[in-house]
Amino acid sequence: MRRTTIIAMAVVLGLFILSWILRSASYVTVQEHYLIGGLKVTFSAFLTLAILSFLYKDNPFYKFAEHLFVGVSAAFWMSMGFWTTIVGNLVPRISQSLSEFFQVPYQPGSYNFVYFIPVILGIMLLMRLSRNRGWLARWPLAFIVGTTAGLNFVRYLRSDFMEQVSATFVPLFVDWKGVGYFISHFSLSASGQFVAIVANWVIFLGVICGIIYFFFSKEHKGVFGAASRVGIWVLMITFGASFGYTVMGRISLLVGRITFLFRDWLGWIS
Amino acid sequence: MKCKSLVILLFVCGFFALAAAEEGSGPPDSTHVDSIPPPTPVSMLTARDSENDHGHSVTLMWELSTDDGAGQNSVLSYEIFRWVPFFMDTLQSIRDSLAGAEGTIAEQLRKRRDQAIAMIPGAHKSYPEQGGWRKIGTALSGQSSYEDVGVKDRGSPDYMADHTDYYYLVDAVTADPAIRAPSEIVGPVQSFGQFFNTGRIPVFVAVLVFGLLTILFVTRARRGAELYVRPLAGIEAVDDAIGRATEMGKPILYVLGLGSAADIGTIASFTILGRVAKRVAEYQTKLIVPCYDPIVMTVAQETVKAAFLDAGRPDDYYEDIVYFVTQSQFAYVAAVNGTMLRELPATNMYMGVFFAESLILAETGALAGSIQIAGTDQVAQLPFFIVACDYTLIGEELYAASAYLGREPILLGSLKAQDYAKAAVIILAALGLLAASLNWTAFINLFSVTS
Numbered sequence: 278m279r280r281t282t283i284i285a286m287a288v289v290l291g292l293f294i295l296s297w298i299l300r301s302a303s304y305v306t307v308q309e310h311y312l313i314g315g316l317k318v319t320f321s322a323f324l325t326l327a328i329l330s331f332l333y334k335d336n337p338f339y340k341f342a343e344h345l346f347v348g349v350s351a352a353f354w355m356s357m358g359f360w361t362t363i364v365g366n367l368v369p370r371i372s373q374s375l376s377e378f379f380q381v382p383y384q385p386g387s388y389n390f391v392y393f394i395p396v397i398l399g400i401m402l403l404m405r406l407s408r409n410r411g412w413l414a415r416w417p418l419a420f421i422v423g424t425t426a427g428l429n430f431v432r433y434l435r436s437d438f439m440e441q442v443s444a445t446f447v448p449l450f451v452d453w454k455g456v457g458y459f460i461s462h463f464s465l466s467a468s469g470q471f472v473a474i475v476a477n478w479v480i481f482l483g484v485i486c487g488i489i490y491f492f493f494s495k496e497h498k499g500v501f502g503a504a505s506r507v508g509i510w511v512l513m514i515t516f517g518a519s520f521g522y523t524v525m526g527r528i529s530l531l532v533g534r535i536t537f538l539f540r541d542w543l544g545w546i547s
Numbered sequence: 548m549k550c551k552s553l554v555i556l557l558f559v560c561g562f563f564a565l566a567a568a569e570e571g572s573g574p575p576d577s578t579h580v581d582s583i584p585p586p587t588p589v590s591m592l593t594a595r596d597s598e599n600d601h602g603h604s605v606t607l608m609w610e611l612s613t614d615d616g617a618g619q620n621s622v623l624s625y626e627i628f629r630w631v632p633f634f635m636d637t638l639q640s641i642r643d644s645l646a647g648a649e650g651t652i653a654e655q656l657r658k659r660r661d662q663a664i665a666m667i668p669g670a671h672k673s674y675p676e677q678g679g680w681r682k683i684g685t686a687l688s689g690q691s692s693y694e695d696v697g698v699k700d701r702g703s704p705d706y707m708a709d710h711t712d713y714y715y716l717v718d719a720v721t722a723d724p725a726i727r728a729p730s731e732i733v734g735p736v737q738s739f740g741q742f743f744n745t746g747r748i749p750v751f752v753a754v755l756v757f758g759l760l761t762i763l764f765v766t767r768a769r770r771g772a773e774l775y776v777r778p779l780a781g782i783e784a785v786d787d788a789i790g791r792a793t794e795m796g797k798p799i800l801y802v803l804g805l806g807s808a809a810d811i812g813t814i815a816s817f818t819i820l821g822r823v824a825k826r827v828a829e830y831q832t833k834l835i836v837p838c839y840d841p842i843v844m845t846v847a848q849e850t851v852k853a854a855f856l857d858a859g860r861p862d863d864y865y866e867d868i869v870y871f872v873t874q875s876q877f878a879y880v881a882a883v884n885g886t887m888l889r890e891l892p893a894t895n896m897y898m899g900v901f902f903a904e905s906l907i908l909a910e911t912g913a914l915a916g917s918i919q920i921a922g923t924d925q926v927a928q929l930p931f932f933i934v935a936c937d938y939t940l941i942g943e944e945l946y947a948a949s950a951y952l953g954r955e956p957i958l959l960g961s962l963k964a965q966d967y968a969k970a971a972v973i974i975l976a977a978l979g980l981l982a983a984s985l986n987w988t989a990f991i992n993l994f995s996v997t998s
Contacts (some may be wrong), residue, residue: 318792328881343881350875385653405845418808418846425809435750435996442972443994446979448900463581481980484971491943493776493951494966512941513933522931527903 806900
């Protein structure tokens, strides 16, 4: 390890300890032990800064935070999976003795032999750890992929196909009572006739051109190509709006982190 | 001065006293309970089994009381009653005892409960003897229907047995609960489940049409028919990207996203991974596949293993090509970002289902100087891939990519069937537009799907 790296790490460690001491002082009046309270805030701030240091370049602090995050989360989710799915949901429904062993209330009324199917599939999935019985793991995988694909087929046809097709059934001339009426009542109000007509035209042309863009059996040339280009424009405008909307959401997350650093850790803002 | 103030005070007090007196002597409040005459009852009360369900439900319909929103305008709500035999109280007491019982006592009680449940239809036959009316719900004024929905669970107090004679009546209720008008009794009516949900016939037809189209084109593809699929820039770039990685001696990072093995986007990604892995095996390039989901990891390992076998290089395959990271979204991102900056892959491919991590991954990949190809069916994440990646497969293109790269008859056939379905959508949209403009509700209703 280079000398500058060691010095940098020592400086960070020193700052961390200093911050811990200072933050602990502000926790004296709190019920929680003041050293623990100070450590929690200081360590959270350290991890936040360690992750943010990635913006500069990969460094030992980022690596530490990354490995800690991955290790803790992997263990947490494995533990959650075992205690909520297997112990919490499965065991009370299939075995009284196991329920007593894990100290969870047995639910005899919920007993159903169907629960043994996932147990068997789960054991088969674990067979991939065996060199000779590894092929058994393919059956539960096929079951998962096959059943869900089949279920999704109907679900998507209903929600993404039928309902969206019927949503495009809109009149191109809303409340049409002639050109004279249209001109005399012309308004740019969001609830006005003009905006309603434009909105329906956009829906209709946007859907048709968007579908043409995703038509793979024909080369996009001539009129077909022009419609396809309109389709991609519609998509890009939609993506632009979506991008702006989501970025606003991300900024609120950033504000949350900065608030934590400046209020909870440094105490610079009230 | 004091005298003047006193006069004003007296004047104000007098004014308020007069106002209060006038208020008291005004016309009586229309909602005052003493003045309510009995309302007219609901008419034409009917009860029938609820349609398109799994049973355990009865739908009541009636014509509003003439005093609901008109006439004396005195009806505030409708109370719905079902005739319930006293026997149901016995059953409930067994259920209550069972809730706190354990061991053999619980077993005996469960048997008694099941025996009692089997006797429910018989007990309802005793109508109108040995039972009484029980309020089961309320409908607000103006409402002319009510669905009596029970549950299927026999252990629940709300269990509603199918194939049992039920009797109902509806009371039109005024502001004074004592002043009400009962309807005629309707019954017997039985609830039962239906095999077919007629509200979903349009979906059934769509499944049939799409299924037939798929079978037709798959058969044609198997017989060797040349099915044209237009080139897609993102897919064309895949082979170039693998070649670039080989020339540079750097690895290819393939990210399957955060979807489960059952997501359509992830399934499409497996096919693309198979194709990429085969090329990687042929060129002897390094492949890195970090996974978020353990099941996805298992499928990906099988896919890559099969691809190496197809390429004639099974010895080059090792399990650590595909590895599990964690099931925490941002921990996974942190790990993949670290891999990108340490391994400096020549090409990053993001194919599958992505969420908030899409931009973080793609931005880091761009910082690392990798060529990036992304594809997802998550509409909200596409903008991020479009701005940060060199090529992006938008939605359907991800599914088309697997067919285009694999050239397998099943995939090509389904892609062709999708194209014909899209053509049908264009025609239907045009017809629907015409129908909406000319108010042809019959055509529009053909596409309405109920839950």
